[in-house]
Amino acid sequence: MVDDALRELPAVWYGQLRTLPSRARDEIKRYFHGKCLNVAGFVSHICSNEFAEWLHRCATEDERQLCFLQAFCARVATEVEILHWLETIAEEIGAALDDAWAAYCTELSQKWNSHIQVYDGPNLSADELTHRLSEFILTELREAACLAKSGSQRPAAGESIGKIGVTAILLLLVGLLGPEGAALAIPIFVVLAAKHVWDYVMSRLDDRGSESQNAISSRLALLGNRVGSEFEREVRQRITDLHIWQERSIRAAAAQVARERIGLI
Amino acid sequence: MPPLARILFVAWFVAAAAGCEPSAPPPPAPDTRTPLEYFFDTQGATVTPNGRILLDTATERDGKIEYSTEDGKRWSVTYSRLADGTYQYGTPEELTPVEATREKTTSEDISNEEQASDEEVP
Numbered sequence: 135m136v137d138d139a140l141r142e143l144p145a146v147w148y149g150q151l152r153t154l155p156s157r158a159r160d161e162i163k164r165y166f167h168g169k170c171l172n173v174a175g176f177v178s179h180i181c182s183n184e185f186a187e188w189l190h191r192c193a194t195e196d197e198r199q200l201c202f203l204q205a206f207c208a209r210v211a212t213e214v215e216i217l218h219w220l221e222t223i224a225e226e227i228g229a230a231l232d233d234a235w236a237a238y239c240t241e242l243s244q245k246w247n248s249h250i251q252v253y254d255g256p257n258l259s260a261d262e263l264t265h266r267l268s269e270f271i272l273t274e275l276r277e278a279a280c281l282a283k284s285g286s287q288r289p290a291a292g293e294s295i296g297k298i299g300v301t302a303i304l305l306l307l308v309g310l311l312g313p314e315g316a317a318l319a320i321p322i323f324v325v326l327a328a329k330h331v332w333d334y335v336m337s338r339l340d341d342r343g344s345e346s347q348n349a350i351s352s353r354l355a356l357l358g359n360r361v362g363s364e365f366e367r368e369v370r371q372r373i374t375d376l377h378i379w380q381e382r383s384i385r386a387a388a389a390q391v392a393r394e395r396i397g398l399i
Numbered sequence: 400m401p402p403l404a405r406i407l408f409v410a411w412f413v414a415a416a417a418g419c420e421p422s423a424p425p426p427p428a429p430d431t432r433t434p435l436e437y438f439f440d441t442q443g444a445t446v447t448p449n450g451r452i453l454l455d456t457a458t459e460r461d462g463k464i465e466y467s468t469e470d471g472k473r474w475s476v477t478y479s480r481l482a483d484g485t486y487q488y489g490t491p492e493e494l495t496p497v498e499a500t501r502e503k504t505t506s507e508d509i510s511n512e513e514q515a516s517d518e519e520v521p
Contacts, residue, residue: 163448168490170447171476348444358448 135388138245147377159366161223166358176209228299239264250395270383286310302376306368323364331357430484435459473499
């Protein structure tokens with residue numbers, strides 16, 4: 135039963151890993167493309183004397199970087215908007231994953247029924263099999279969500295475990311930056327990608343001419359590319375984790391079904 | 400206080416009370432540029448994740464700005480006019496090659512194509 139189940143799965147997984155992460159990357163790049171069209175206000179702000187004075191008042195490097203992220207979220211894209219966009223992409227990709235999984239479960243129930251029938255066992259409906267496999271995967275998802283939670287980080291999915299595909303993608307980590315109560319909740323991969331822009335801005339603090347504005351605008355475009363690449367990597371990792379849980383669920387369900395339907399064998 | 404000065408003081412006081420104080424500087428004139436003109440003026444230095452915007456490809460169609468980027472892709476973006484007359488842009492949609500070529504309906508494009516096909520004839 136397990137051999138039957140796993141024979142065609144690698145092809146499905148390969149197709150998903152080939153198309154879905156790159157789709158996620160292109161979507162997040164498109165989002166940043168739109169932000170680049172409205173970036174003039176942000177660029178002139180971080181090139182202003184006011185922003186430089188604000189930075190000088192920060193005591194530590196972390197505080198300065200937080201200032202930069204706050205300015206970015208206030209003038210380019212709010213953290214709520216970024217998370218909302220990620221959720222929209224995750225829903226789209228999650229739906230594709232769930233649809234493929236449901237179709238696969240329907241096929242699998244037919245294959246397994248051919249084994250069960252030999253032993254006069256009652257048939258296994260597609261819905262029942264999907265439900266059993268989903269329960270196994272949901273347990274894995276809950277454990278992964280618990281493990282991901284730490285002091286200043288949490289999974290983007292939050293506490294709720296809803297549809298499997300979306301939740302699996304939204305296990306990507308969100309960092310809580312800044313003082314409690316007024317912290318910015320930004321995906322870690324965005325913070326990592328923004329660091330490159332931030333380092334550049336810091337290196338040009340004393341040179342804030344118009345050329346500098348153009349250069350910062352270019353760096354923001356690179357930020358879109360970096361965020362896209364980081365998001366692609368994250369989505370690939372999340373889909374790979376899901377595939378591992380799917381395989382485990384199949385092995386566990388096969389053992390369970392064999393015990394119930396084939397009995398002594 | 401001499402009578403004339405007293406009269407002037409009273410006149411100034413009455414005028415001020417009636418709202419004739421020197422007025423604040425007039426607000427800046429609203430931006431009257433069209434959406435396409437504004438796009439031309441402000442996006443010349445913009446770099447997007449798809450490269451620079453090719454300004455000479457920008458057109459306005461169906462209330463959206465369409466433009467190409469350095470990587471060869473063509474985009475359509477919505478805009479909204481802000482109170483100060485400037486514009487804010489939405490998230491652009493990538494146009495498929497079919498949608499992108501549909502824009503070739505201007506007389507300039509058609510005449511260019513005709514000219515090109517004429518040149519190919521030996």
